[in-house]
Structures are given as structure tokens and as C-alpha cells.
Amino acid sequence: MAEERIIIKDQHTKEIDLVNRDPKHINEDVVKVDFEDVIAEPVGTYSFDGVWKTSYTTFTVSKYWCYRLLSAVLGIPLAVLWGFLFALISFCHIWAVVPCIKSYLIEIQCVSRIYSLCIHTFCDPLFEALAKICSNIRVAVRKEI
Amino acid sequence: MAEERIIIKDQHTKEIDLVNRDPKHINEDVVKVDFEDVIAEPVGTYSFDGVWKTSYTTFTVSKYWCYRLLSAVLGIPLAVLWGFLFALISFCHIWAVVPCIKSYLIEIQCVSRIYSLCIHTFCDPLFEALAKICSNIRVAVRKEI
């Protein structure tokens, strides 16, 4: 019971990293949507300077606060939900699915041996006979200069 | 909270580059539509000099001001719209889609193992028998001089 507590404590007291929030690089490349990645004007077709500046600011601000509010409202309930779900999946996988596969594996081997014998008995002579087609290839190679 | 403010400030106070408006080269090669890229007269079929000059000027000016007016009127509302949209997409992707994929990944592995065993049990002997067709190729090579 002591070991257990240590592990739990270890998990709970681990300082949560607030700066780097994607240590395993899951979403880094996919969700990259700054203003530069989305809107750009090539040389020769420039809009007014004021329009450009305002566009930049409004895009950045609206995206920033919209995300914050959504995560503040829906983040914690979703975290609890995923917690329960993954616990359930883990339990099913460990106690039910893996033993099932194991017993199925023993049974399939018997079927496999009998089936394999039949196939080899009835198909092998036929295909060995077919192999005769390729057993007499003669190639005469002549090099022209 | 301090770190957060710094990042936000960093994003907001970053001087907007008004000269190079496509730092990631998204539209540079595609949207290149000067007069020289569009209209050209080969040697031997020249129009009057005055006609050529006027054509050049009218094309350049009409394209320039038409774009400016359109961006002045529609640019800022579109920037706000894209800001909200990308915030929504980011939130869905981070809090809903990725965990879903994760749990789906665990379930698919069980199915995969059972399915793989069946396939290997019933197809392997058949295809090993088929392989006999190619197992007796005899090639006689004769070099003619």
C-alpha cells in the first residue's frame, strides 16, 4: 500500500508545466493558424496600410479570446468525461479482451493444421504441374555490334 | 498569468511589416498578374505606339484601385470571421477529436489481432501452395556469337 501511495502522490504533486503544454508534440504541426499562415498579399497587390493593420489585429484578438472562453466553459467537464472513458476501456481490455484472444488462439491452431493439410494435399500437385510451364525456358542472347 | 500576458503582449506589440506582406511565400508565385505577364506582342505584329502605351496604363491603374477598394470594404469583416472560425476548429481538434482517435486506436488493435490471425490461418496455406508455380523455373541461356 505504501508503493501505491507514492505513485499516486508522484502523479498528483508533479508540477504541471504551464509553458510547454504539448510535451509529446501531438498537435504542434497540425493546429498552426496565425495570421501569417492564413492571409498574405504578394508584391503588386497591396491593400491600404490601415486596412492591413486593422485586419491583422482583429484576426489575432478574435481568435485568442474565442478559444479561451470555449476552453474555460467546456474544458473541465470534458476532462472528467475522458477520464472515466479511458478507465473503462483499460479495464475491458485487461480483464476481458486479452484472455479471450488467448483462448481463441489455441482453438484456431487446431483448425489451422487440418485446413493447411487439406490445402497442401489438393493444391500442391496441381500447382507443381503448373510449374512445368516455366521449367523449360530457353533464351538465346545475341549481341549485335 | 504573467507568462500569458507576455505572450499576448508579444503578439500585439509585434511591429506589423507593411512592406513584405507575404513572409511565408504563400501567394507569391500564384497571384502574379502584371501587364507583362498577361499581354505581349511578338516581333512583326506591333500595334500603334499610342495604343500600346494607353493599354499598359489603363490595365495597371484599373487593377490597382479595384483591389484597394475591395479590400478596404470587405477585408476587416473577413478577418474577424476567420479569427472566430479558426478558434472553434482549434478547440474541437484539441479537446474532442484527438482523445477520440486515441480511444479508437486501442479498440482497433484488438480487432486487428483477431482478424490478422484468421487471415493468416486461412490464406497462408493457399498462397504458399500457389507459390509452388514459381518454384521450379529453369532457364537455359545460350550466347550466340
Next chain:
Amino acid sequence: MAEERIIIKDQHTKEIDLVNRDPKHINEDVVKVDFEDVIAEPVGTYSFDGVWKTSYTTFTVSKYWCYRLLSAVLGIPLAVLWGFLFALISFCHIWAVVPCIKSYLIEIQCVSRIYSLCIHTFCDPLFEALAKICSNIRVAVRKEI
């Protein structure tokens, strides 16, 4: 009878390893569902610090206790069930299936020899004749400089 007792005792008195509970690495890679593996925020789309911290804690705790309770209630009955099942499978496999396969193996060999003779009698001449198509290939190779 002495040997038997030793084996049984050996199995029963073997100290159960409470720390490493997966010595044969069956579930190690599949069931890996910590908070970092499931939810991540890339640079530029961070939620409030408090929201992030609370999410982390609620996910970890809910997953942890949910699994514990499930295994405490359902673990031991399932263990007994699997014990009986695997004993039954072992007995069938040892005393019934393997001798059956053995006797079937003797019978199939007779069928196999007669069948093989028929196939070789009727297919071999046909395919040897077909082999003539490939027996007169002439290739003239000329190297251009």
C-alpha cells in the same frame, strides 16, 4: 506424488510481484492513456492557466479511481471464470483434438498419393507442351553509343 507437490507448492508460494504487473509486456504499449497522451495545446492557442491545471487534475483522478473500483468488484470472479475455461480448453486439446489430427493425417496421405498421380498423369503433358512457348526466346541486344 512428491514431485507434484513440489511443483504446486512452487506455484503457490512464488512471491507475487506487485510492482511490475506485466512481466511479459502484453499490454504495455497498447493501454497508455495519461493526460499528456490525450490532450495537448500547441503554442499560440493556450487556455487560462487555472482551466488547464484543473483539467489535468480531474482527468487523472477520475481515471484512477474508476479503474480501481471496477477491478475490485469484477476482477476476482473473472479470474475464477478464466481459470475453469482454460482448464477445459487444455483437456480437450490434449486428449481429443491432437489424436484426431493424427488419425486424419494417416488417411489423408492415401488420398493424397492417388490424387497426386491423377494430376501428374493428366496435367503434366499438357503443361510440358505449354512450356514450349517459352523454349525458343531469342534476344538480340545492341548497345548504342
Next chain:
Amino acid sequence: MAEERIIIKDQHTKEIDLVNRDPKHINEDVVKVDFEDVIAEPVGTYSFDGVWKTSYTTFTVSKYWCYRLLSAVLGIPLAVLWGFLFALISFCHIWAVVPCIKSYLIEIQCVSRIYSLCIHTFCDPLFEALAKICSNIRVAVRKEI
């Protein structure tokens, strides 16, 4: 008759090996179903220590005794049954099947020679003509630098 008795005696007085009961490794890899092979908990999703210990014990004990009782009740009748069955199969194979195959082998050879002549008479010219398609391949290879 003396030789016979020696062989029988040899078979009967041969000391039965009670420790290694699978000298020809027929079932060794297939029927391997200890607790470690079937149930395992990866790091991070551990059940209570008591639950884990009890599961281990109940699985091992239930499997062990269930198999013993089954073999004690059904083992000897099955052994007698298989004894009679294999004697019958041996007799049929030695005195009826093998001579049958032998006589069939003589008859098939006559059919085979006539059939083979027909095939070679009517198919060979056709396929030799087909072989002309491949008898004039000219390949000019040019190495570009």
C-alpha cells in the same frame, strides 16, 4: 515367438517418464496458459494490491484442479478408445490401401502414355508456332550520361 515377447516386454516394462510428459514437443508451445500469459496491468492503471493477489491465486488454483478432475474421470476410457481406433487404421492401411494403390499405379501408366502422346501430337506444333512470337526480340540499350 521369442522376439515378439521381447518387444512386447520392452514396450511394457519401459519406465514411464512422469516428469517430462511431452518428449516429442507436441503441445508445448500451444497450451501455455499461466496467469502471466493471460492477465497483465501496465504502469499507471494498477488495481488494489489485495485484488491483484487474490486474482492470481484463484485463477491458478481453479485451473489446476479442474484439469485434474477431468483427466481422472475421462482419461483412461479415451486411451482405450484411441488404442482400438489406431489398430484398425493400421490394419486397413497395410493390407488394403497400399496394394490397391500399387495396382492402380500400373493401370494409370498405360493411360498416361496414350494420353501423353495425344497431347504432344496435337499441342506441340501449336505451341512451337506460338513460340515464334518471342523468337525475334531486339533490344537496343543506350546509356545516357
Next chain:
Amino acid sequence: MAEERIIIKDQHTKEIDLVNRDPKHINEDVVKVDFEDVIAEPVGTYSFDGVWKTSYTTFTVSKYWCYRLLSAVLGIPLAVLWGFLFALISFCHIWAVVPCIKSYLIEIQCVSRIYSLCIHTFCDPLFEALAKICSNIRVAVRKEI
């Protein structure tokens, strides 16, 4: 605003090159239709000298003035039209199409991962089994002298 004016001025005051009117070689090879490229008399079938001379002159002159008049009448309106059109295309491409593609790109990646997993789960074992057909090729090469 100063930078803007400079660019505009730079575009407007750039001396228009009246001699080389196809600096990017767009129409040079295609629109090449002098008298020599179109009409030619081989040795042995010559028309009268006067006929030949008059043909040359009338072809050159009629082509020359016909083109001049057409461009003088239709050139400038077409230039204005193309100016407006390309401004519109540029605006749509920059402010609407590229952001759309960006958001579509994030969504497609999720679909892609799930779809890819399904395909690999269900097709891989089948095709690995099929691969056995090619895994036992035996080639016996004999060099005839």
C-alpha cells in the same frame, strides 16, 4: 503611405519599352506568321516572277494594317476589362480561398488518420498473405555453350 506612393510611382513612371514588347517571351514562338513561314514554292514548280512578288507584298501589307486597326479599336477597352478581372481574382484568392484551404487541411488530417488505421488494419494481413506467392521463387540458370 510614403512607401506606397513610391511603388505606385515606380510602376507608373517606368518607361514603357516600345521596341521589345514581349519581355517574358510569351507569344514569341507561337505567333510567327511571316510570308516565308506560310507560302513556299519548291524547285521545279515556280509561278511567274510578277505573281510571286505581288503575292509577297499584298500578304505582308494586308496582315500589317488589319492588325493595327483591330488593336487600335479594341485594345484599350480590353485592357481595362482585364485589369478589373484580375483585381477581383486576386482579392478572392487572398482573402477567401487560401484560409478556406487552411481550415480544410486541419479537418482532413483527422479523417485521414482514422481512415488510414482502418485500411492498415484490414488490408495489411490480406496483402501480406498474398505476398507469400512470390516468396518462394526458385530459378535454375543453365548456360549452354
Next chain:
Amino acid sequence: MAEERIIIKDQHTKEIDLVNRDPKHINEDVVKVDFEDVIAEPVGTYSFDGVWKTSYTTFTVSKYWCYRLLSAVLGIPLAVLWGFLFALISFCHIWAVVPCIKSYLIEIQCVSRIYSLCIHTFCDPLFEALAKICSNIRVAVRKEI
């Protein structure tokens, strides 16, 4: 007549080998059904010692006596039957089938020559023409570094 008698005597007085009863290894590998080949218990799933010993003995004894009785009752009639049958087959093969094949062989050669001429007359030009498809292959090989 003297030679004949010698051969017959030689056949009859040849000492019958009672120990090695399969000098040409016809049934050696196929009919191998001792207790070890049929029933085996892997480590971890052992039955009671007494049960195992009794199983071994009953299987061996029942198989042994069952075969003896069957061969004593049915062996000699079957030997006479096979004797007559093989004499009949030999006679038919020597005096009727082989001369038939010989005469058939002369007749088939006439048919063969005419048929072969037809085939070569009508198919050869066609296939020689088809061979032109492969007579102009040009391969340019470029090695990239």
C-alpha cells in the same frame, strides 16, 4: 524347365525375414502411432500420476492385440486375393496393352506429320508477324548519382 524350377525354388526357399517386415520402407513413416506420438501433457497442466500411467498401458495393450487379431483372421484371404489380381493385371499389360500402344504409335505419327504441317503453314506467318511487336525495343538507361 530346369531354370524355371530354380527360380521358383529360389523364391520359395528364400528365408522370410520376421524381424524387419518392411524392407522397402513403404509404411515406415506413415503408420507411426505410439502413445508418445498421440497424447502429451505440457508443463503446468499435469494429470494425476496414476491416471497418466494407466492411460499409457491401456492404449499400448489395446492397440497391440486388436491389430493381431484382425491380421490373424483377415490376412491370409487377402494375400490370396491380391495374388490372383496382380497376375491378371500383369497378363493384360504384357499381352494386350503394350502391343496396342505400339500400333497406335505408328498411326499417330502419320496424323502428327500432316497436322504439324497445317499448323506450321497457317500459324507461323501470323506469329512471325506478331513477333515484330518486340523487335524494336529501345531502352535508354540513365544512372542518377
Next chain:
Amino acid sequence: MAEERIIIKDQHTKEIDLVNRDPKHINEDVVKVDFEDVIAEPVGTYSFDGVWKTSYTTFTVSKYWCYRLLSAVLGIPLAVLWGFLFALISFCHIWAVVPCIKSYLIEIQCVSRIYSLCIHTFCDPLFEALAKICSNIRVAVRKEI
């Protein structure tokens, strides 16, 4: 305007070459129809000398004058017609077709990117799985001497 006049003058005062009337070798090889190219008598089947001489002369003269008259009557109107036609084609190509292609080129690129992503998303995993068929080829080469 000075440059223009020079070019025009250059075109108009360029001395027309009356001897070599096909400087770009357009019709040289095709329209070659002297008497020797059309009518020939092999050794052994000669007509009367007078007949041969008269045939030669009548063919050459009739061909010569027939062409001259046709070109004198129809040559100049055709030259004017082709002059107008090529001026029209040049104008359409320069002022309408090329800008159209340019704008079409921008639009097709957007479609292309989205279409390409779809194809790669849905076809790549399938074909990568198909590639497994070829990923396990084993060739055993044996040289017979």
C-alpha cells in the same frame, strides 16, 4: 514612330529572292514530282523510243504551264485572304486567349490543391497496403553446370 517606319521599310524594301523560293524548306521534300519520280521502265520492258521521248516532254510541259496559269489567276487573291486571316488570329491570341489562360491558371491551382489532398488522403493508405504484396519476394538462384 521612327522605329516603326524603319521596320516597315525594312520589310517592304527587303529584296524578294526569286530563285530560292522556299528558304525555310517547308515544301521541298513533299512536292517533288518530276518525270523521273513518277514514271520508270525497268530493264526488259521498254516501250518504243519515240513514245518514251514524247511522254517525257508532254508530261513536263503540261505540268509546267498548268501550274503557272493557276498561280497567276488565284495567287494574289489568296495572299490577301491569308494576310487578313493571320492578322485576325494574331489579335485574338494576343489580347483575348493568353489573358484567359492566365486567369484560368490561378483558379485551377486552388482546385488542384484540394483535389490532391483528397486523393492522397484516401488512396495513399490503400496503395501502401497493396505495396505489401511485393515486399517479400524471395528468389533462390541456382546455377547448373
Next chain:
Amino acid sequence: MAEERIIIKDQHTKEIDLVNRDPKHINEDVVKVDFEDVIAEPVGTYSFDGVWKTSYTTFTVSKYWCYRLLSAVLGIPLAVLWGFLFALISFCHIWAVVPCIKSYLIEIQCVSRIYSLCIHTFCDPLFEALAKICSNIRVAVRKEI
């Protein structure tokens, strides 16, 4: 007539070989049916010694006398029959079939030449055109290290 008589005498007075009755090895391998070739008991499944000895004797004797009686009764009539038949076949083949083939061979050559010309006239250009498909193969080989 003298030569003829010598040959006939040579054939008639040739001493008939009574020991080796198959000098051209026609039936040697096929008709081989001694007791050892037909019935065999592997180690472990032996019948009583008396049963085995009696089986051996009865098989050999019954086969031996059965064949003798059949050949004594039916041998000579069959020899006369085959004599007449082969004389008839020889006569037909020498005086009728071979001259027929000879005359047919002259006629087929005419047909062959005309047919061959047609085929080469109408198929060759088509297949030479088809050959162009293979006349421009470019292979770029890159060795990865």
C-alpha cells in the same frame, strides 16, 4: 532370293532367349509386383509370425500359377493376331500413307507462300506500328546508399 532366305533363316534360327525375356526393357519397371512391393508392416504393429509366413507363401504361389495358366491358354492366339495386324499396318503405311503425305506436302507449299504473303502484307505494318510503344523506354536508375 538367296539374300531373302538368309534373312528369314536368320530370323527363324535365332536362338530364343528364355532367361532374359525383356531385352528392350519395356515392362521391367512397370510390372513389378512381388510381396515386398505390396504388403509391409512397420515396427510396432506386427502380426503373428505364422500369419505373416503363410501370407507371404500364398500370395507368391497364387500369383505365379494364375499367370502361367492364362498365358498358356491365350498367349499363342494373341501372337498370331498381332502378327497379322502389324503386317497390315506396315503395308498401309509404306504404300499409301507416305506417298499421300509427299503429294500433300507439294500442294501445301503453294498455299503457304500465298497465305504468308497476305499475312506479311497486312499484319506487318500494324505490328511494326505497335512496336513503337516499346521504342522509347527510359529508365533512370538511382542507387541509394
Next chain:
Amino acid sequence: MAEERIIIKDQHTKEIDLVNRDPKHINEDVVKVDFEDVIAEPVGTYSFDGVWKTSYTTFTVSKYWCYRLLSAVLGIPLAVLWGFLFALISFCHIWAVVPCIKSYLIEIQCVSRIYSLCIHTFCDPLFEALAKICSNIRVAVRKEI
């Protein structure tokens, strides 16, 4: 006009070669029909000497005079006819067909560019995906000694 006359004179005063009437070898190999090329008697089947001589003479003489009369009657009208026909063909080809092809060539290039873009846009991603099938070939070569 002087040059013209010289050419005409050159053509008209050129001495017509009466001996070699096929300087460009058009009909030399095709129209070769002497008596030796048509009728021949192999050794062993000779007709009477007189018959043979008369056949030779009648064939040669009848062929010789028949051709002379035909050419004398029909040669000159045909020469005039072909003269007019080839003049007409030359005129059409020079003044109508070649300019037509030229103008058609300009138009087809526009169509070609747009069509080519479509094809590359919609087919390339599909075929690049298909190319993945061949991108993972693994060949294990084993040399048997």
C-alpha cells in the same frame, strides 16, 4: 525572266536517257518477269526439248510486243493527264493546305495548354498515389550452390 528561261531550257534540252529508263530505281525489283523468273523445270521432270524451246520463245516475244503496243497507244495521253494532275496537286498544297495547317497550329496550342493543365491537375495525384504500390519492393536473392 532570264533565270526562268534558263531553268526551262535546262529541263527541255536535257538529253533524255533512252538506255537507263529507271534512274531512281522505282520499278527495278518489282517488275522483273523474264522466262527464267516464271517457269522452271527441276531435274527429273523435263519436257521435250522442242517444247521447251518454243515455250521460251513464245513467252518472250508475246510479252515484248504486247507491252510495246499498249505503251504506244496509251502512253502519251496518260503522260499529259498525270502532268495536269500533279500541277493541280502542287498548287493546292502550296497555296491552300500549308497556310491552313499553319493557322490550325496556332489554335491547337491554346487548346493544348488548357487541356494539359486539366489532365495534370486531375490525373497526376491519382497516378502518384498509384505509384506507391511499386515503391516498396523487397527482393531477397539467395544463391544456392
Next chain:
Amino acid sequence: MAEERIIIKDQHTKEIDLVNRDPKHINEDVVKVDFEDVIAEPVGTYSFDGVWKTSYTTFTVSKYWCYRLLSAVLGIPLAVLWGFLFALISFCHIWAVVPCIKSYLIEIQCVSRIYSLCIHTFCDPLFEALAKICSNIRVAVRKEI
């Protein structure tokens, strides 16, 4: 006429070879039907000596005289028949068939040239275009160690 007589005399006075009656080896291998080629008894299945001797004699004698009588009765009429037939065939072939082929050969060449031009005109561009499929093969070879 002297030469003729010599040849005829040469043919008639040529001494006919009565011993080797097949100088060109036409029937040597085919019609080979002595007693040894037709009937043979392998070791172990011998008939009575008297039966064997009588069989040999009756077969040889009956075949010998049967053939003699047939050839004496039917040989000479058949020889006359074949003589007339081959004279007729020779005449047709020399005086009718070969000249026919010759004239047909001239006519087919005209058809051949026109047909060949059509085919090359309409099929070549299509197949050259098809050849592009093979003109860009890139093979990356990697040697695994």
C-alpha cells in the same frame, strides 16, 4: 535428244538396290515391329517355356507372309497410280501455280505500299503517344546488407 536419252537410260539402267530398300531413311524408325518391340515378360512373371517359344515363332511367321502377299497383289498397281499422280502435280506446279504466284506478288506490292502508308499515318502517332507511359521510369535500388 541425246542428253535426254542418256538421262532416261541412266534412270532405267541404274541397278536397283534389293538389300537396302530405304536409302533416304523415311520409314526406318517408324515401322519397327519385331517380337521384342511388342511383347516382353519382366523378371518374376514368366510363362511356360513352350508357350513363349511358340508365341515368338507364330508372331514372326504370320507377320512375314501376310505382308508379302499384300505387297505382291497391290504393290504394282499402286506404283503406276502414284506415277501418274505425281506427274500431274509436277505439271500443275511448274506451268500454272508458280507464274500465278509471281503475278500475284506484283499486285500485292502495290496494295502493300498504300496499306502500309495508311497504317503508319494513323497508328504511329497514337502508339508514339502511348510510348510516353514507359518513358519516365525511375528505379531506386537500395542494397540492404
Next chain:
Amino acid sequence: MAEERIIIKDQHTKEIDLVNRDPKHINEDVVKVDFEDVIAEPVGTYSFDGVWKTSYTTFTVSKYWCYRLLSAVLGIPLAVLWGFLFALISFCHIWAVVPCIKSYLIEIQCVSRIYSLCIHTFCDPLFEALAKICSNIRVAVRKEI
């Protein structure tokens, strides 16, 4: 006219070769039908000597005189017929067919160029796209020792 006469004289006074009547070897191999080529008796099946001698003589004589009479009666009319026929064919070929082919050749070239352009315009992009399938082949070769 002198040259003509010389040629004619040369043809007429050329001494006709009565011995070698097939100087160009047209019928030498085909029409070879002596007695030895048609009828032959292998060793062992000889007819009476008288029968054989008479057969030889009657065949040779009947064939010889039958051919002589046929050629004497039908040879000269056929020679005249073939003479007229070949003169007619020569005339048609020289004065009508070859000029026709020539004019047809000029016309087909125009069609050919336009057709070829269409094919290359519409098929080339498609097949170049198809070529991408083969442009990414990766072969990993592993030598097993």
C-alpha cells in the same frame, strides 16, 4: 533504235540452256518426287524381289511419260498466255499504279500532320500522367548468404 534491236537480238539469240532448266532454283526443292522419295521398305518388312523391281520401273516410267505428254500439249499455249498477262501487268504498274501512289503520298502527308498534332495534343498529357505510376519504383535488394 539500234540499241533496241541489240537488246531484242540479245534476248532472242541467247542460247537456251536445255540441261539446267531451273537456273534460279525456283522449283528445285519443292518438286522432288523420285521413287526413293516416295516409297521405302524398312529392314524386316521386305516384299518379294520381283514385286519391288517392277514397282520401281512402273512408277518411274509412268511418271516420266505422263509429264512429257502434258507439257507437249499444254506448254506452248500457256507460255503465250503468261506472256500477254505479264505485259499487261507491267504496263498497268508502270503507267498507272506508281503515279497514283505518288499523288496519294502527297495528300496523305497533309492528313498525317493534322492528325498527328491532334493525337499529340490530346493523348500526350494523359499518357505522361500515366507515366507517373512507374516513376517511383523502389527496390530493396538483400543478398542472403
